[in-house]
Amino acid sequence: MAVTIAAPITGTVIPLTEVPDPVFAKALVGPGVAIDPGVAATLTVTAPVSGKLTSLKPHAFVISHRPDQGVLVHLGIDTVHLKGAGFTLRAEAGQQVEAGDELIVWDxxxxxxxxxxxxxxxxxxxxxxxxxxxxxxxxxxxGDALIRIG
Structure with missing residues (x-):
């Protein structure tokens, strides 16, 4: 069964190899792509797929759309060091979400x-x-198709 992963933000799609972090650039976490938000001042980050929000941090989240597979969205690189500054959570870990649901507002x-x-x-x-x-x-x-699985 094919699954479509939507873009969680508006911006410019870039290859994962261009991400300024070797863990992502070498696909050590998993395959995918990245989005450069450009000059945006604030972003509303939406769920790219329906499923269970298994992990939610201010700078990153994982949605499990299958029992054995999830989608990781990481807002920026090394943004964990901001300790939540600039991020407003609009969801809670453990809840079911639908593709397009607002999860985080990012300044x-x-x-x-x-x-x-x-x-x-x-x-x-x-x-x-x-x-x-x-x-x-x-x-x-x-909301546009970013990744298709299967």
Whole structure:
């Protein structure tokens, strides 16, 4: 059964290899792509797929859409060091979410002032790159198809 992972934010799709973090760039966490939000000041981050919000931190979340597979969305690089500053949570870990549900509002100014990358990796956990069809590099709107599994 094919699953579509939607873009959680609006921006520009870039290859994972261009993410300024070797763990993501080398796909050590899993295959996927990243989105550069460009000059956006504030982003509403939405659920890219329906499922259980198994992990929710201010800077990252995982939605399990299958018992053995989840989608990780990481808001920026090294943004864990911001200790939640600039992030407003709109959901709770453990809840069921639908694709498009608002999960986090992100004020990117805080990350930029701290000189953190605001690139957003979207990674499919427990997946093989060969099973994924990734969106082409270029502009994308939140809710558009980003990754297809199967």
């Amino acid at each position: 990117l100014g805080t990350a930029r002032e701290a000189e953190k990358s605001v690139v957003v990796p979207v990674v499919v956990l427990e997946a093989n790159a060969g099973d994924l069809t990734l969106a082409e590099a270029g502009p994308i709107d939140a």
